[in-house]
């Protein structure tokens with residue numbers, strides 16, 4: 153017990169380091185906020201009928217880091233809980249990676265694509281008769297819609313369009329092809345190409361890995 157005081161931690165004189173804050177609400181009236189909310193509104197009007205009445209907040213995440221596989225989260229859509237809705241007048245929150253959003257190498261078209269992606273996660277909850285479900289306070293209820301496709305590029309590279317959802321995604325890619333958001337290196341062959349009615353996917357060496365003739369027009373609607 154003699155050394156009791158020696159083991160006592162001396163209170164540090166320095167001010168304790170402030171805890172980092174991971175989120176920042178984007179104001180709809182200040183800075184880049186107004187243009188972001190305007191773009192959000194435009195995308196909803198053009199493509200997201202379910203969300204025309206949704207009150208959507210935009211926020212930045214300041215702390216997302218790449219995971220062990222090097223994948224960096226760029227955005228997230230969250231449905232406000234009943235308690236959230238008691239606290240603030242929002243139905244949905246879109247969280248954006250601030251470092252990505254502010255990166256000078258990122259184009260406005262990529263930012264728009266990210267917003268469009270996150271909006272695609274938002275959907276109305278519907279009853280069996282497809283009518284939107286409302287809560288007791290008359291507010292529409294929302295849910296998170298999952299991605300159309302979940303696949304590893306390595307599996308796609310080895311097996312091509314082995315599932316209907318991949319095929320549908322491939323068709324959508326073809327449709328949006330002229331609007332590729334990433335520069336393709338000079339002399340680089342596209343990893344896959346459309347050849348008339350046939351869809352041809354090639355691996356990195358340019359070898360044919362999958363070919364499908366005359367796709368059924370119903371293929372993507374099943």
Ligand SMILES: [Zn+2]
Pocket residue numbers: 269270273299
């Ligand atoms: Zn997503």
